[in-house]
Structures are given as C-alpha cells and as structure tokens.
Amino acid sequence: MKPNYRLLVFALAMIAQVSITKAQTTSVMGRFSVQNVTGCAPFEVDITELDNFGSSTTRQYWYEDKSGVPTTDKNFTYNTPGEYYLVQLVGANVPQKEDSLKITVYDPAPPEFEIHNCAGHTIRVEITDTNYDRYRVNFTATNSEVIGPGITSSEFDFGTAGDYPITVTGLYNNAVNNCGTNTKTITTIDNIVTPILHSVEVNTESSDGSTLLTYTIGEESVYVLEVSENDIVGFYDLYEITGNRENVTGINTLGNYYCYRIRTFDACSNVYIYSNIVCSTSINVKVDNGVNLVSWKTASGIPSSYKVIRNGEVQTEINDTFASSFDDDNILCGNDYCYEIQAIFNSGSSLSIDTCVVASKTGDLPALSTPSSTIFNEGVVLNWEKPIEDIQLSQYMIQRSANGKAFSTISRTLDTTYIDNSNSPFRQTLKYRILYQDNCGNTSIPSPITAPIILQVKSVNGNAVVLEWNKYETWGNGIRTYFIERLDDSGAIMEEFSVLSGRTKEITFSTDDDQPKNLRVRAESLDQTPLISYSNIRTVVINPLVNFPNAFTPDGDGLNDDFKPIGTKVFNFKMQIFSRWGNVIFYTEDMNLGWDGRINGKNALEGTYTYRVNYEDATGRSFDKAGSIVLIRDNNN
Template sequence: MNFRQLIAFVLGLFLASSYQVSGQSFCGNTGGFSITPSQGCAPLTVTLKNLVPKAESVTYAYNFDRSQTTAPNPPLATPDSTFTYNLPGTYTILQYGSANGTGFSQCADVIVKETRAPNAELIRCTDGKVRLTLISDSISNAYDAIIVDWGDGSAQSWSPKSSSLYLDHSYASNASRPISLKGSYRNADCQQKMGVRTLTGTTPQSLARIEIKSVEMLESGEARVLYEGVEGVVTEVLIDNGNGQFTPTGKVGQGGGTQLATIAGLDPTKLYRFKLSSKNICDELVDSPTVSSISIREASLSLDEIISLSWQNLPNTGDITMYQLKRDGAIIFSSATELSYSDTDVICGNSYKYEIVAIIGNDIRSYSAPIVLEPQTSIPAMINRASVTVQDNSTITTQVTLAGEGLTSSYDLIVERAPRGSSNFKKISATDNQSLQFVDTNVDPSTESYCYRFQYENACNQKSPDFSSPVCSILLSSKAPEIVWNADSPFTEPVSSYDLHQLDNQGNIEVVISKELGTAHVLDLAKQSSYSYRVEAKSADGSMTSYSNLLRFRSDPIVLVPDAFTPNGDTHNERFEVKGYFISEFEMSIFNRWGEVVFHTSDLSGSWDGKVNSKEAAGGYYIYQINATDSSGQKIARKGSFLLIR
C-alpha cells in the first residue's frame, strides 16, 4: 500500500466510524464527480472527474454496495479515475476523500447494457426442417428482441418474453446452412458492439432428458406421473396394466420443464409400468426408460404388537438402489434388497400409516399408495405360572411368568388377594400394573395365610378368560411340641417337596430337614435351645421356590397344665399330667378343698392317677402348686385349679 492509499484507508476508517454511529449507508451527498459516459454498452470504459474543490486523497470504488455502512476494503478502492466494465449491469461508483480537513463521500450509478450473443440450441432434420430453441437466461432476457438469420435470405425477430422458446424453419433443400442470432434493443443501442452466435446444429434431436422423475400411487386409484419435458416436443404417457403391453393413457403434453400427468381409474393394490413416448421435430418416436409402480401390504407374519409388511414392484429399466419404508412420514427402514420388514415399535390400539419408496437409478422415485394398519393381538391365555413367598413379618411378594399369545408391550397385571379359606378376593394392584413382581405390605404373614390370583389384560383391552388358580403363602405356626404349616400350594402347580430350615440367631441355616410332602414337624423341646424355623417349598418342575414366615423358638421354660382329667378307665385322659420344657428342677403338690396334700412329686414325668391312699378321690376341683427352676436357674411358681371328673 503506497502513502496515498494509506491516507485514503485511514480517511475511510474515519468516515466509516461516523456512518456506523448513525447506522446510515456510507454513500453520502457531500462529494461530487461526473461520469463520462454514465451509460453504454459492454465493454464500457468510464472516466470520472472530481468536482470537489481542494479535494485530497480522492478514492473511488467502482462496484460499491449502497447498503454498506463502512468504507470498501483497500483492494476494492483506487485513486484511478478510469475503469472498464466488461459485463452488463447497474453499478454504483463511490467517491470519498477530504477537503479543508473534512471528509466527504458521494455515490452515482452507471448502466452497462448487455452485448453478448444469446445462447440457443439448434436441431436439424434430414428433410431440411430445423428447430431453434432459445436458452432462457440473463443474457436473452436482457434484450427486447432476438434477431435470427436463417441463412437462406430470411430473418425473424423473436421476443424472449414470448411463451414459446423455440422456432421452427424449413429449407427448400436439406443443404446445411449456418444460422446466426444476436440481441436487439428498441432504440437500436449497441448495434456496433452486439455479439453474434452462429449455430450449425445436431442431427437428430436428442430426447434423453425427457424421462419420468417419479410415479406416485394414491389411495383414490390415481397415479401421478411427474416427468421432465422438452419445449415443443410432443410427449405421451403410456401404461402397462400387467400384460406386458404399453397402451396410451391420453395424457399428452409438449411443455418444457417439469410436467405432471394424472391417470385415474387404477387399483392402488396392483402393479403398473409407465413410460414416455416422445416425437421429435423430425417425427421420430423415442421411448423413455420404464418405471414401475410399487405396492405395500400387510404380511401374514404379523404377531402380537408386530406389524409385518411386504412390498413388490415390476421390473424397471434402471436398477433399484434403495427401498425406504416410511411410517407416519418418517423413514424407519432402508434396504437395497429386502422386500419385507417386521415393525416391532408399535402399540396396540394405535393406527399407523405405511408407505414404501423405491429409488431407481439416477434418483427416480416410485411411491406406493399408503396403507393404514393397527397391531393385531390374540386373547391372552390364563396365567399358569405364579408363586408367592413371605419376605418378612409384614411383606409377601408374588411373581408371575407370562407366556403364550396376546402379550403386548403395555398391559395391566391384575392382582387379587383373599384370606386363606375365603372366596372374597379383592383387587390390590394399581391400575395399569406392569410389574411381574408384586410387593404386598398390607399383610401379617406370621399370623395368617393369604391367597392370591392373577389376570392379564393387554393393551387392546383383552383379558385372559379367567383368573389363575389361587396361590397361597405358607403359614408356619407352633402347636408345641409340633410346628405345622398349611398344605395350600404357593404355586400354580403342585408342590414337589418341603424342606424345614433350622436357623441360628444370626439367620444362618444350621440344619435342613427334608419333609417331602409332610406339613408338620415334632420338636424335641427338651433338647432345643434358641432356634428359628422356616419352610421352603419347591415347585414340581423345580423352577420356583417359596418361603414361609419365620417362626422363632427360645429356651424359655414352658409348663403345660391341663384344666381337667377323667380317670374313668376308658384309657383316655386317665391321669393329671403336667408337661414341662426347658425345666431343670421340678416339684408339684396337689391339694383338696380342705388344703390337704393328696399328691406330691419331684419328677417332671410324675402324674396323679386320681387316687388317695389307693382309693378313688372324689370328683370336683383340686388345687395344684408347682415350683420349678429353668436351665438358667430362674425360679418358676405356678398355682391353679383343675377339675377331676368321675
């Protein structure tokens, strides 16, 4: 950058800052210059003359954007006052500089007219006929008219704004003649600079660009054929109804660009082939590549909440590069070879619209008519695999295994409960319960057994025919010296065996006692200390396990005293016998109603036969007094009455 350019750049920065503050265009009205000439024909050379007195660092930009609020970049600014425009257009010239210590700027426009020759295509036929097709672009649209010299002494003026972009001409003989064309303005401007294009043409006319772009089948039975036409070329849509023979559809056009033909009265589930038949200016018929329609249908493999689809098409001239399956307008599957798909991402009760698109060769597309489908489902089977188990003294869990048809991604597993022995089942699960494991905390499994039953309702509101067979929790209880449990199965199938677990104070299993199908166990209380017991049940196939509540035993002394006995010789309840457990010392006295001792023993196994001095004692109430010591040395005293019945 020389010194003068540097001054101009700095001045530009100064001016730019002031214009940026105001937000206005950098084009001001404080400068002044003349343009010679201010309009003309390309190429146009203009000369500028500064009109600002005592101007310094005068700089010009010959193609400035009037909306710009900053000075032009230095490479686009010059002190030169002469410039040549080679292309047509309206250009803004910016002048800026300083005078008397103040910056100035000014803008003015230059109009440069088009002089280049128009673009066109020429087709010749062997019989002397030619067709000239004008290329509609910025060059041809700049002129008021196009002058065509056919080369045989005749000429023609042609408006580029007309609806037809082609001209036909016939020669007396088929001799080849050059054809020239140039632009023209109404006021005869630029005649000396006007460019001329000379064409010789090709033989015959090529119709390769006339081709089908897409075929779309509609539910209404219409086929929409979108194709690319050539201006002035008669093109007809042909159809093959499946017999291999193409017949006219009556859809004829001769427009250029994208054309649409709609063929009615078709079956959207059937397949058709389409092609174009075009006649060039030489009366030669040319067929386009063939494009097949495509159809989609529900396949026979659809299962619960699975929609299976398949599609097919007839042969095309081009190869299919991709199939795209759409659901509700979005692509869910693509393949170059597969002709089927199973959609598992569907929910029963909803409707889905499917379409298949075939992409052929150079982005030609065939669209199927859409189909609307709903997922199908079967009636769910009864639940035949379930179990219950006691988790702790306030919790029972149930577990269900689902199998068979009618299962859907969302469902309601209905859980009902009733006390064992009752038929009054009540629903305890929440609506739309979708957990196969249910946790029931509104129970007391240490004092009562509960039975559960289950029913499945799928997303299509179809329920299994009935509830499952009831399954019941195992209640382990004490009937000293026995512990017993109920025989109701905790499974939807029979119990194969019970195991009794003896656990220590820390909950570790010390002994496992196999009870097979028994439901009771006799404890040796004289040898027992502090233990807990739990029953484990296994299903017939061994796949399910259930646990009872935990029953705790401690080595606390137990004294069981009968409230009556009948020494009448019937061998039943003949002796007054006290049973004691966890007792180390024992002493018992029996008194009649006058306070006399009628029986005394220090043996825990001792019992009174109802006789006093070998004679039968009178019936009535008697008093007992027991004094004992447990295994820890603690004293125990019991006193009460019992009835001797004669």
C-alpha cells in the first residue's frame, strides 16, 4: 500500500505542537501562552497568541497592573521581584474579553555556601543557603552536582594542588534557570592543619573586658573559636577566625576566667579537629603591712605551673597546679610593684593583666655605705652611693659634728652629692654622716662617719714650716700614704713632699724662695685604683730673715764697727736711730749703710740707743721693727 505522506506530516506536526504545548504555559482561557511563568529578575516573557479571532481583532496586554494603558507589545522584561498577573484584552465581540496568567519573579540572590578543604586536594561543598529549591554545584566546567539546601556535596578530588573556582547556582522548581550564582575560589591542601592555641592574655579587666589570643591555624580551612566561661566544659561557638591573633571583646574579665579552644572540621572524614585548651587568668593584689598579697583565678588543676611576675621579671615559679595565691614580703615601703600571673598549660600559656600597688612597710632602713669627703674650693664635698635596695626616697639628711660635738642635721637633699661651704677657714675638726628617709617616713640607720682632712700650720720658724692634720676617715681598705702638695695660684702642683709616717710634716724652703706657699694634703687609699681625698689649702708666707745685732763697737778694727741689720730679700728699707731723748740722730734708706756711732761727725757717747726699721718683702708686705742697741767704746775711742 502506498504510504499516506499527508497523514505523516500532520502527525509530526501534532507531535511538534504537543512538544511546544508542553513547554509553554497557557493562560486561564487558553488564548495565549508564555515559555515560563517563574524565574528570577530580570525575567523576560514572550507571548504566543493561541486564539482564533482573526487578524483583525486587536489584542492588548497589561504586564504589571491594569492602572496604565495596555500595550500591543508581546515581549516584556520584569526587573523587580514579585507576583504579577499578565492580562490580555481582546477586541472581539465575546462575553469575556480578558484572559490572564500568573507570573512569579524571584530575587536572584547569590546562594551562600561553604567549601570544606579535605586532605589530598579533596573538597566538599556545604549549602548554607535556604532561598532556593535546589542548587547546582559546578566543581569544573564539566563536573557538577545538584543538591538541596543544607546538604553537603559529595567529595570531589582535584588531584593536584591549585586554586579552583567553585560556582553554585540557585534553582527553583519549574522555573527558568536564570537565578543567582556565587563563585568562591579554594586553594586545595595536602593536609588539614591541626589548630594550636599559644597564649591568652587579658588586655582589660572590667565588665566589658577583652583578651588577646595568639594561635597557629591553616590558611585554607575554616576555623571556629570556642569559649567556655569559668569552666573547661560547655564550650560554645564565638565566630570564625583567621590569621594568627584575635582580640576577644565584650567579656566580663572581673574575677572571671574564660577557656578557649579552636575547632576545624574534616568534612571528608566527618570529624571535628580541636586545639589544646588555654584559659585566661584574672588577678587581684592587696597591700598589707610588709607584704603584698597576690591571688589569681583560672581553671584550677589544669595549668602545670604558675609564674609570679613582678615589675617585668619572674619573682617565683610555683609548681602546684592548684595554687591560687602568693605572699610577696620582699618589698620596700613606698615602692610601686606591678604583678602579672602567667599560667603554664601543657601547650600554651595565659597571662593576667598587670596590677600595680604601692607597698607599705614600717621599720628602720639599712645604712648607706661609707660616704667620701674631700675639700675643694674651700668647701667640703661629700659623695655617697644610693641605697643598695631600690628604696623610694623622700630625702637624704646630712649631719655634721664639729670638734667632737653632737651630730646635727645641716641640710636635706635628693642628690648624692653635697657641698658644705660653712667651714672656711677650717679651724676645727669635722665629721659627717648621711641618713635617708623613704616615702613612708621610715629613717635609715646613720651611715659610717667620714672626716675630711683639715690642714693646720703648726709653726713657722724662719724658712721652716711645720704642718699637721687629722686622720682621713674612712676607707674600707685603709690609707696607703699622705702627700704634701705645693700649688701655684692656678692650682697646679709645683712640688710634692712625701710623708713617711704620722700626720705631721716639717718642710724647709730655700731662703731664696720668697713666694707664698699654697699647701694641701693629699691622701691615697690602699685600693688597686687609689681613692683620693684632699685637705683645705693653707697659704704660708716666709717672713724675710732680718737679724739685728744688739751691740756694736765703732773702734775701727773692722769688726762690728757700725750698726746695721743683716738679711736678704728686703725692699724699701728705712732705718732711724734715736738718742735717749728721742731725737733722730741717724737715718738711712740703704740697708748696707749702717750707723758708725757718730753724731754730726763726733763720736757718740757709750750707752743704749733705740732704732726703728721699716721694710717690705718681695710680695709687698710691710714690716716695722723697733729695738735697742748698745754702743760700746774702749778707752782709746
């Protein structure tokens, strides 16, 4: 039989029409259809008209609402999410002129998801979004998986290390596939890094306090910080963390402690991986007489030991895991002490906030070491060392004793040097000692005594000078020797005289040495590098040595024939001889010209005559000498 090709073509057309009809959604009265009625903005519809009214019949459309003028356009794009009724208005003479179709437009929100890194460059994708009915996960351009909300995908192995983009698309049932997508890039890893919590440090201790955490985590895995208050159980999630440090704020650190741990997830093995636990430490410090009471609070029995840190240094380490207090009696009154407690855990440590107090303590303070003394520019210069211990000083007190009298306070200072200028010209022996007080009003035991060297001129006999001085006090190793120094007017040493023993020295100067002698004592200690102390300076002037005979015999024998003084270094010389009645009988300004025993060319009578001599030495000092002389004659003169 010959085939009926017309029937075959019709059948094929019907099949095609059925396919089209199945892909289209028809209006309520069947007059028009669109490809899809559900999708995400922007959502485009194309109308296919299905009625048989003929081409002369007008067809108009409202796409969003009927408030405006209808349009003949059969294409429209919905840009705003919402539910709409697409309404057709026909110009045919029919009882029902309007037909409609419901259009639903969704927000194309990017779907939320997390990528879980597994060992061996394997990942799983967890859908955390709930906006869509289904989600398509594209691992690569050709590998994908469709899963529901809250579901984790199957494992996908990339095989090698690298950065891979993962795209998730939101899908609605019976809707156009034009909704939101979201792409994240994951760097695959060889292994999951186990988190390590290194330290927990309290930054601020208040009802709105904070703690600083340092840790080690991997870079390409998700890590969550967990916390438990005043316990090591009952952990709850805070938030995800990255980097290597995190400041946790908004917690009550007043008397409370917080235990922390870090968690990550191996999605391929479906197990959680936890870090070690480290708990914060709170501290409290109270002041008592002579002791600072330090206490702390943390997870008792969990730390292996505690370090008590004072002023930045470890004061003591306590190995009792249940310890919670320490009494610090190694303190000085008035000093500031800042304490921290470091709790040492099996892995990691915690540090409290530093808490500072001012210590209180009563009682005698230890004595200073021996002060030193020397004389400079006619002042006694005292020096001493600060107290051996770090005492909060309020003042030093300088006390002096003169000529064995009781010590009295002459000055107060905060320096470790004092100059006493009230003793010149040094006619008495002096002794000094130093005391000090702290901020609590405690006074020290007096220091050992120091006695500066006071030089005295014992005698001057012609050109011989005898000096004496007191013993210098006190050097710990004792005195090696004394020296006498002669200084010029600038203070430079001109001569030095050793002292073999004792504390007196006789020095005989040259008769030609008419300059003033500035003399002082230098003491040296027995230390390897000798300590030095100087006395005051005494200026000694040697008077010109002028001798006056008490008689003369003007007999022409060449011996004692005239009266004149004998001496050197004499200037501006004047001499007068007086009779017994007080009359001037001889005058001369020449020291070498003496009285020959004559008055107006005639021999004077034997007897006693008086003289008066005026002269100056090389320094301009004036001298006035008066005396009597006996004139003796033999019978022939």
